[in-house]
Amino acid sequence: MxxxxxxxxxxxxxxxxxxxxxxxxxxxxxxxxxxxxxxxxxxxxxxxxxxxxxxxxxxxxxxxxxxxxxxxxxxxxxxxxxxxxxxxxxxxxxxxxxxxxxxxxxxxxxxxxxxxxxxxxxxxxxxxxxxxxxxxxxEGWITPNLPALRTGKTVAIVGSGPAGLACADQLNKMGHLVTVYERSDRIGGLLMYGIPNMKLEKGIVERRVRLLEAEGIQFVTNTEIGKDIQADQLRESFDAVIVCTGAQKPRDIFIEGRELKGIHFAMDYLKANTKSLLDSNLMDRAYLSAEGKDVIVIGGGDTGADCIATALRHKCKSIVQFGKHPQLPMVRSTANPWPEFPNTFSLDYAYEEASVQIGKDPREYSVLTKRFVGDGNGNVKELHTVQIEKTAAPHGHTFIREIPGTDKIWPVELVLIAIGFSGPEEEVLQAFALKQDKEQKTKATNDRYETNIEGIFIAGDVRRGQSLVVWAIKEGREAALACNKYLMSKTSL
Structure with a gap:
């Protein structure tokens, strides 16, 4: 090789x-x-x-x-x-x-x-x-490739993120007639509204959607299951339904002052910004602006980094990102050997930008948020924190200990909560009467992607929990195989 x-x-x-x-x-x-x-x-x-x-x-x-x-x-x-x-x-x-x-x-x-x-x-x-x-x-090597034969079987896919699009692409190649339903005004799910332009320009997503349309897939936007169309209607109108709605229920922080204005979920911040950018190049002001504000991002992952990059472009006054964990090592630890994914320190694009614009890496490690304090008019004014450390306990368990004397007060006008997602939103699952397990993931057999309702399949984060785009693509491909087997008794791809 x-x-x-x-x-x-x-x-x-x-x-x-x-x-x-x-x-x-x-x-x-x-x-x-x-x-x-x-x-x-x-x-x-x-x-x-x-x-x-x-x-x-x-x-x-x-x-x-x-x-x-x-x-x-x-x-x-x-x-x-x-x-x-x-x-x-x-x-x-x-x-x-x-x-x-x-x-x-x-x-x-x-x-x-x-x-x-x-x-x-x-x-x-x-x-x-x-x-x-x-x-x-x-080079023009990628052109619409329509299936040679159509089976006459119809499939509805709910959700147009990477799992839904991959599933639609595969089923269409097999010759089935596929319709994708999306509640937003644009196709792409988190590819469109969850990942900022700096990492994935939306013309790239739209180019792929146009190609899928040219190959025969139908897309229906601004349509929410249970509101604009009923789950029973889909079941009656299609031979199979595949739910690919993701795991977009955000984790929250339940501490004193959470009700104050100026505290938002990270994904709401990112979605509104991208939509306004696409609709009007931000001229409609229909987004949460960080301009001139002290901003704090709670959560140390990629979504938090994307919030930082966005706030910097809004010309925020200052920005800090809190993480509960210590700084990652520069090289692999012995507990993280090859060929595992290396959990090592890196300078993401957003942190490099912050170092230029505000003069430092905005990350703060081993920080526990204790409470929010308002300004007397219902707006968040301060965030109180304490440094923490992990302490080993018997039988391999660990617990978090607050370090005395490390309390700190941070000025803040915009707080963005980016601590992940707790599972799928229940409305669509309830509409289809789908069951969930104790981890709030939708029940399905690993190899068949079937649910407790015949003819309804699931794929992506709604099945496995919050994960990567590449995992969503894999799930969509495998759910398509399972659905095709259900429809035709044998695969044609």
Whole structure:
């Protein structure tokens, strides 16, 4: 695979990034692609390893080893090294419906499991993936591919995020007639409104939606199940229904002062900003503005980072991000060995931008939020915190201890809660009379994606809980196989 000595001859290179001072002035993507020559060198770094862990897709505890969609990574790396880009594209799309999404927003568990990463830097798999699909569109190699035959079977998909779109794409290829229902005004789910433009420009999403439409998939927007159309209507009108509504019920913080104005969920902040940006380039002011405000983001994950990048573009006065955990190590710990995903410190695009605009990395670690304090008029004015540490207890348990004397008061006018999601919103599940387990995930058999109601399937975060775009694509593909088996008794793809 690739050049046998390539990993020794060439260093890892990743896409260039626009200068933070420049990109803070707009909402465009912050990464710029590598040249064709450099990408072919990166493909040459792929080792001729006997077992390519990069595409195994194994769940080990809470860690993922390799790509969940089982991308044929060594094969297309080798083809890129040899300059055979069109063939590389053909291999890439065999396992991944939307490489233009994962090539931009996936954290790349494949790279964490790359054999070269045992003693050196991983192959730049994610960069190569994005380059292949982008070149495919640029060269006109990707065109509508309608199924040769139609089965006459009809399927309704509820939700147009990555799981719903992947499921629709697969079922359409099988010849079924697919209609996707979306409650928002645009197709894409969190790809459209949950991930900001800086990471995924919406023209990329819209381009894929237009292609799916040209291939025969119907999209219905501004339609909420149980409100604009009843679940029973879908069951009567379609041969099968697949629920792909995600897990968008946000986790909340139940502390003193939570009712004050100025405290919002992160996803509400991001959605409103993107919608206003697309509708009017923010001229309608129909979004939560951070302009001139002291902003605090509670939660240390990617969504929190996206909030920081957005608030910086609003020209906030100051910004801080609180996380409950200590700063990650610079290198893998012994408890996080290869080929697990490496939980190590990194400087995300938002933190690099914050360092330029406000002069420092905005992250604060091991912080516990204690209470919000108002200004007397119902608006949040202060946030009180204390530093914490984890202490080991017998039998492997840990507990959190507040460190005396570390109390601190932070001025704040806008608080964004970004501590994840607790599960799917119940309204759609109740409309279809679907059961949930104790973890608030919808019950389904792992291999069949069926629910307690015949003819209704589920896929994506609504089934497995909050996860990655690449996992949603895998779920959508597998749910399509299960649904096709139900419809036709045997698969045709």
């Amino acid at each position: 690739g050049k046998h000595t390539g990993f020794m001859e060439y260093d890892r290179e990743t896409p260039m990034e626009r200068k933070p001072a420049d990109r803070l002035k707009d909402w465009g993507e912050y990464q710029q692609p590598l040249s064709k020559e450099n990408l072919e060198k990166q493909g040459a770094r792929c080792m001729d390893c006997a077992t390519p862990f990069c595409h195994t897709g194994i769940q080990l505890g809470r860690s993922m080893i390799g790509c969940p969609t089982n991308n044929l990574i060594p094969e297309w790396n080798d083809l890129i090294y040899r300059g055979r880009w069109k063939e590389a594209l053909e291999r890439l799309v065999k396992t991944n419906n939307f490489p233009e999404f994962t090539g931009r927003v996936c954290p790349a568990p494949c790279e964490g499991s790359c054999t070269a990463a045992i003693n050196d830097s991983a192959v730049a798999i994610k960069s190569i993936e994005r380059a292949i699909i982008d070149k495919g569109f640029e």
